[in-house]
Amino acid sequence: MRFMILVKADANSEAGVMPREDMLAEMGRFNEELVQAGVMQAGEGLHPSSRGARVRFAGRDRQVVDGPFAETKELIAGFWIWKCASLQEAIAWVKRCPNPMLGESEIEIRQIFEAEDFGAEFTPELRAQEEQLRTRVEEQLRQQDA
Numbered sequence: 001m002r003f004m005i006l007v008k009a010d011a012n013s014e015a016g017v018m019p020r021e022d023m024l025a026e027m028g029r030f031n032e033e034l035v036q037a038g039v040m041q042a043g044e045g046l047h048p049s050s051r052g053a054r055v056r057f058a059g060r061d062r063q064v065v066d067g068p069f070a071e072t073k074e075l076i077a078g079f080w081i082w083k084c085a086s087l088q089e090a091i092a093w094v095k096r097c098p099n100p101m102l103g104e105s106e107i108e109i110r111q112i113f114e115a116e117d118f119g120a121e122f123t124p125e126l127r128a129q130e131e132q133l134r135t136r137v138e139e140q141l142r143q144q145d146a
Contacts, residue, residue, distance in 0.1 A: 001084060001085065001111060002041070003081070003082050003083075003087070003111050003112060004081055004109075005080040005081075005090065005107060006108040007076065007078040007079065007100045008105060008107065009048075009077040010072060012102055012103075013101065014048045014075065014077075016048050016050075017102075019100075023102075030097055033096075034082065038083070039093060042080065043080035043081070044078060045078040046078055048067070049067035049068045049069045050068035052067040052069075053067060054067075073106075078100065081112070090109050115127055
């Protein structure tokens, strides 16, 4: 199973306050453990919402709303993608995580949908298309890294 681990933003992260060196070092050690255990597939921090935008959909209409966004507790400061055997394993890893913020913080864990979760509606043709797209993305990433 794959999980997205969402690090919730706080007033400091939204103000663009960067983590201290000791926090970065501690998180680096934790990330190293995740990689060595074969859990971590991706992980990044995000710029404050003031540097982002949202697009609202209403039928065919699209409305762009520029950041910053008011509800800090609803914003994301960073994320990981982990491969774990269960939600309980993901929880156990999060409980070992260093506090990602200067004060109180919160991390949310959400399972990522897999093809089999969609049932019969995800036809063989749609599955093949999805697999082709994933293969193309992986090839593009390899080319960028080369």
